[in-house]
Amino acid sequence: AALDPDGIRISAKGKTNIIPGIALARGDFRTLSEEQSARVRAKMTAIVAEHAPLTSAKISFDPGAYPAMAPTDGNKALLAALNGVNRDLGLAEMAPLDPLKRGAGDISFVASDVDGLVGLGTSSRGDHAPGETVDLDSIKRQAKRSAILMTRLSKEKLSAK
Structure with a gap:
């Protein structure tokens, strides 16, 4: 091997x-x-x-692995803001994803410093696997949602994390 x-x-x-x-x-x-x-x-x-007798084993951990990311009140507030955009656009509300079921998001690398939100990319199936597909029609919808969300957030008064 x-x-x-x-x-x-x-x-x-x-x-x-x-x-x-x-x-x-x-x-x-x-x-x-x-x-x-x-x-x-x-x-x-x-x-x-505790490997078996007459065998050897080792384990190593990648120091660049995705860091931990806990749900926070700030992250929940961002999802609430996104759901406001969804309602205004006639889209379904998004429930928070169970942290045990989510994958690694790049936001994890700064999650201890800033509130974040994942899931603003394209809709897809079979992610990161052979046969992965992307719904190209979702690009326009996702871009519109993201632009409206960022515009609304830019008009809010900033608070320290």
């Missing part, structure tokens, strides 16, 4: 009915706080340390 130089793809060869000499796994996790992230890393490290 081998990981490609970009750290994205793993390849393996050999028979499927024997225990491999090398096994690789790559993944990520999402958390709501940095304390939760530390607990998850510690638990995973402890599990790997």
Whole structure:
């Protein structure tokens, strides 16, 4: 088994009915706080340390991974503002997504410094997988929603986070 130089793809060869000499796994996790992230890393490290006799195992964590992002009152206020735009445009209201079901948003990298909102991009299916499709007709709707939201927010009095 081998990981490609970009750290994205793993390849393996050999028979499927024997225990491999090398096994690789790559993944990520999402958390709501940095304390939760530390607990998850510690638990995973402890599990790997208890590998089977006569074997070795190691685990590493990417220092550039997506940081934790908890729901905040400011984020909820932004969603409420977006839902005001949705109502005015005759669009369906958007419920907050369960934090355990959301993916990584780039906003996570600044979430500790600024309130944020994700989901203003195009509508799509099969995200980040073979067969992913984008609804091109959604671009106009999403651009209009975003422009109206930003215009309305720009007219509000700023408050410190």
